[in-house]
Amino acid sequence: MIYSLEAGGKRIRPLLLFATLDAFGIDPKKGIQAACAIEMIHTYSLIHDDLPSMDNDDLRRGKPTNHKVFGDAIAILAGDALLTYSFEVINMLSENFTPPSAKMKLVIEMAKAAGAEGMVGGQVADMEGEGKALSLEELEYIHIHKTGKLLKFSVVAGAIMAQANASLLHNLSAFAHHLGLAFQIQDDILDLIGNQQLIGKPVGSDTVNQKSTYPQLLSLEGAKAALENQIKLSKDYLEKTDLNTTLLNEITDLVASRDH
Amino acid sequence: MIYSLEAGGKRIRPLLLFATLDAFGIDPKKGIQAACAIEMIHTYSLIHDDLPSMDNDDLRRGKPTNHKVFGDAIAILAGDALLTYSFEVINMLSENFTPPSAKMKLVIEMAKAAGAEGMVGGQVADMEGEGKALSLEELEYIHIHKTGKLLKFSVVAGAIMAQANASLLHNLSAFAHHLGLAFQIQDDILDLIGNQQLIGKPVGSDTVNQKSTYPQLLSLEGAKAALENQIKLSKDYLEKTDLNTTLLNEITDLVASRDH
Numbered sequence: 001m002i003y004s005l006e007a008g009g010k011r012i013r014p015l016l017l018f019a020t021l022d023a024f025g026i027d028p029k030k031g032i033q034a035a036c037a038i039e040m041i042h043t044y045s046l047i048h049d050d051l052p053s054m055d056n057d058d059l060r061r062g063k064p065t066n067h068k069v070f071g072d073a074i075a076i077l078a079g080d081a082l083l084t085y086s087f088e089v090i091n092m093l094s095e096n097f098t099p100p101s102a103k104m105k106l107v108i109e110m111a112k113a114a115g116a117e118g119m120v121g122g123q124v125a126d127m128e129g130e131g132k133a134l135s136l137e138e139l140e141y142i143h144i145h146k147t148g149k150l151l152k153f154s155v156v157a158g159a160i161m162a163q164a165n166a167s168l169l170h171n172l173s174a175f176a177h178h179l180g181l182a183f184q185i186q187d188d189i190l191d192l193i194g195n196q197q198l199i200g201k202p203v204g205s206d207t208v209n210q211k212s213t214y215p216q217l218l219s220l221e222g223a224k225a226a227l228e229n230q231i232k233l234s235k236d237y238l239e240k241t242d243l244n245t246t247l248l249n250e251i252t253d254l255v256a257s258r259d260h
Numbered sequence: 261m262i263y264s265l266e267a268g269g270k271r272i273r274p275l276l277l278f279a280t281l282d283a284f285g286i287d288p289k290k291g292i293q294a295a296c297a298i299e300m301i302h303t304y305s306l307i308h309d310d311l312p313s314m315d316n317d318d319l320r321r322g323k324p325t326n327h328k329v330f331g332d333a334i335a336i337l338a339g340d341a342l343l344t345y346s347f348e349v350i351n352m353l354s355e356n357f358t359p360p361s362a363k364m365k366l367v368i369e370m371a372k373a374a375g376a377e378g379m380v381g382g383q384v385a386d387m388e389g390e391g392k393a394l395s396l397e398e399l400e401y402i403h404i405h406k407t408g409k410l411l412k413f414s415v416v417a418g419a420i421m422a423q424a425n426a427s428l429l430h431n432l433s434a435f436a437h438h439l440g441l442a443f444q445i446q447d448d449i450l451d452l453i454g455n456q457q458l459i460g461k462p463v464g465s466d467t468v469n470q471k472s473t474y475p476q477l478l479s480l481e482g483a484k485a486a487l488e489n490q491i492k493l494s495k496d497y498l499e500k501t502d503l504n505t506t507l508l509n510e511i512t513d514l515v516a517s518r519d520h
Contacts, residue, residue: 001376
């Protein structure tokens, strides 16, 4: 569990949660337990995705994958325990800041984002789509679920803790939705033209694994245009919130221009 | 997910939860969502335990194991999704019956029972103990964690929903602790002398997998005596509760005399 949690990574989900709290003028530190819980879920999903029966990856974040170090059984169990622990950790939020009713909402939304109708559902669709020529709609279904839902929850969690009203919640959700798609398009682009040293895993693995990607469906230029469009959409929704979105905007720019 | 949930099984955990509510004079149906959540966690653990990199079992409850039907990747993901969904489902308990503060307690205790300090921790110890000659203490550590903690939570969940006081919670916990050990001793005995048709999986698999068992450490007669002792201890704690424990007593007798 610790090996994979400490293997680094961009920590984009915690950053999004902290930046959302900041947008409401709330000390981001207050959300640390929720941020940790989300990063644990993300980490567990990477451990399981890397397994030989899934993507069979040897490298992650520049280090040997969990099962390469500890074996398949312990990798599966480390993932299981991280997922389970995330639901304990999110309940460690200070009672003053997050009353039981808010924690209940967080647990429900986190489970939805991570489960069969969210991240796991996306991974199933991804596995079943391997080796097939996917349509753009099918590709988006995969990404919206596999990475999008948990990214979105990172923002929504901040909004729940800040007791955001329905309209704010809607605009922040929409912001995160488009940011998630932008993130994934950039991921596909980097897999094609990125630097293995910076990404921490071999480039071209999508091609090797016969995975459908945005550049493959839209051409590299088309994927870059789609990325720009999603970034614009996400920023439009952010502007509608009338919050202090300096940090959220910075993260959005980071996603658009990231090289790893 | 549905294949393994509907594959049957003894449903001992739901039964324990329902019987605990009944002991408090509460309609057991009110706890159905918590019972489902616990059974989902139990089912996910079986799916993952049966995988080739773990116990490599082909049969479970008389049917092909999940990965034999759907492949390893989908089996891992079905387990992940069941675990995740359990935290959504337990929050579906009626708000009138279980306020957010009680749901929060249930989520925390369920995560502890199922996670690294509970069931998953026990499975790790079990994997690491394979092929080694374990002491009785090591064997008990495995069982208390691998099966005991979730069995105990089934009773504790009922007690939390019934707003039991600390002394009641203590006695019910102790009852479930000893019942869990009795359950596991009987499991080991059945693996040695049981009927494959009734158990739904091959007998003698512990010997094949070089697993330490109670009969192996204590002899068959010694294991039977230990079973009787645990049953007695569990009933003693039950009597201390002054609740209407008719159903809990019946389940205890069932565990003591079960043939599958």
